Amino acid sequence: MKPTPLESWIIERTRLETPSQEALKAYQLDRLKATLQYAQSRSRFYHERLKGIDWDTMDSFKAFETVAFTTPEDIRHNAYDFLCVPTHEIERIVTLNTSGTTGDEKRLFFTHEDLETTIDFFHYGMRCLVDENDKVMVLLPGPSFASIGDLLKKALQRSRIECIVHGILDDVEAAAACIFQNGITCIVGIPMQVAYLSRMKPELFDTHIKKVLLSTDYVADALVKSLSRNGTCQVFNHYGMTEMGYGGGVECDCLSGYHLRENDLYFEIVDPITGKVVEDGTYGEVVFTTLNRQAMPLIRYKTGDKARFLEEPCACGTFLRRMEKVRGRIENTLSLEGQEITLRDLDEIFLAYESVIDYRVACYDPKRLHVNLVLDKNSDTKAFQNTIEKHLRMRFQSKFDFEIEIEEDDRSSKITRSMIKRKIHDCRQGAKR
Numbered sequence: 001m002k003p004t005p006l007e008s009w010i011i012e013r014t015r016l017e018t019p020s021q022e023a024l025k026a027y028q029l030d031r032l033k034a035t036l037q038y039a040q041s042r043s044r045f046y047h048e049r050l051k052g053i054d055w056d057t058m059d060s061f062k063a064f065e066t067v068a069f070t071t072p073e074d075i076r077h078n079a080y081d082f083l084c085v086p087t088h089e090i091e092r093i094v095t096l097n098t099s100g101t102t103g104d105e106k107r108l109f110f111t112h113e114d115l116e117t118t119i120d121f122f123h124y125g126m127r128c129l130v131d132e133n134d135k136v137m138v139l140l141p142g143p144s145f146a147s148i149g150d151l152l153k154k155a156l157q158r159s160r161i162e163c164i165v166h167g168i169l170d171d172v173e174a175a176a177a178c179i180f181q182n183g184i185t186c187i188v189g190i191p192m193q194v195a196y197l198s199r200m201k202p203e204l205f206d207t208h209i210k211k212v213l214l215s216t217d218y219v220a221d222a223l224v225k226s227l228s229r230n231g232t233c234q235v236f237n238h239y240g241m242t243e244m245g246y247g248g249g250v251e252c253d254c255l256s257g258y259h260l261r262e263n264d265l266y267f268e269i270v271d272p273i274t275g276k277v278v279e280d281g282t283y284g285e286v287v288f289t290t291l292n293r294q295a296m297p298l299i300r301y302k303t304g305d306k307a308r309f310l311e312e313p314c315a316c317g318t319f320l321r322r323m324e325k326v327r328g329r330i331e332n333t334l335s336l337e338g339q340e341i342t343l344r345d346l347d348e349i350f351l352a353y354e355s356v357i358d359y360r361v362a363c364y365d366p367k368r369l370h371v372n373l374v375l376d377k378n379s380d381t382k383a384f385q386n387t388i389e390k391h392l393r394m395r396f397q398s399k400f401d402f403e404i405e406i407e408e409d410d411r412s413s414k415i416t417r418s419m420i421k422r423k424i425h426d427c428r429q430g431a432k433r
């Protein structure tokens with residue numbers, strides 16, 4: 001088995017003399033120091049935040065671990081204070097609203113060079129799954145300039161791989177026609193949307209689609225299982241967010257955790273309560289620092305995602321680290337009747353049913369969870385009431401002790417079009433919204 005294509009790319013970009021963890025660590029430490037100095041001397045935010053730093057002792061990862069975290073709230077309140085270049089050097093501004101709440105936007109800035117490093121990562125990252133015999137369809141925002149779709153297309157052009165940026169899925173028939181007409185073999189998209197397409201048009205996955213790359217949200221194992229269609233379709237996971245410059249890591253052929261964009265990003269896993277870096281193998285919050293970002297470097301940025309580093313080397317034989325597939329958002333944990341429940345637990349129960357295409361979960365009172373299921377328009381409501389609902393309730397109660405109310409959502413058969421990350425809505429009195 002060949003090591004992930006990211007390995008030779010990272011060796012080349014970092015000019016490592018020996019391909020080893022130690023050599024890569026030395027490069028990263030060097031870049032961390034350079035980033036701290038760059039950000040402190042150029043951005044108003046980090047000028048203040050890093051004021052007390054003792055530069056003489058900043059020569060180890062341990063010392064770096066004493067640097068304060070940057071949070072999404074910091075960006076929300078002071079986006080322009082993060083800028084390290086004059087505004088005329090900004091080529092792309094992304095306004096993000098991942099919570100869907102008005103006034104909750106984050107702005108992120110990228111120079112031409114910043115976008116170029118992302119295209120470069122996509123170029124080599126996509127080689128983990130496709131080659132010049134493939135044709136790719138992107139079901140992500142695009143094709144406007146510097147959208148994720150546009151950057152992916154530019155990256156694939158460098159490998160002479162045909163790519164159609166279809167945009168977010170809103171018309172299954174149109175997407176299916178596009179796949180047939182163009183002989184698409186690989187889809188890149190949002191997990192719930194790609195799953196919906198496969199449930200509506202299973203024949204596409206029997207005849208055309210051999211590979212899928214899922215991005216932008218936590219991916220339930222139940223979805224991966226259903227998409228893989230008994231192994232005829234390979235389901236790869238990508239980890240990324242706009243703050244990382246879209247791309248963060250991607251699975252190799254072994255499909256057992258991401259290899260990371262370690263030349264541009266330094267990743268840590270920290271205890272979400274104490275903020276201390278945890279041992280490999282232990283779950284915690286993913287924190288990253290950009291190593292080459294020009295417009296808006298981020299230092300120890302808290303992602304809110306739960307994951308862990310895997311201790312065992314990957315079967316592909318690379319020396320690069322491996323992060324287990326993200327297990328969801330840390331905030332998506334609810335405590336009810338003394339038990340903890342996560343969106344992941346719910347996904348594994350509800351999304352295992354092919355007729356469930358989405359669901360919304362909310363908690364209004366201290367003893368009960370309220371679930372609205374969005375069902376496939378072809379599914380029979382009566383059958384739902386008689387069998388599926390009963391099964392779901394049984395599966396749920398075999399795991400949890402509290403009550404659940406299940407209803408069919410009246411938005412029935414409407415697929416989620418939004419990029420907003422799914423969450424548990426805690427509407428109990430006094431709960432943090």
Ligand SMILES: [Zn+2]
Nearest residue numbers: 004252314316
């Ligand atoms: Zn690997």
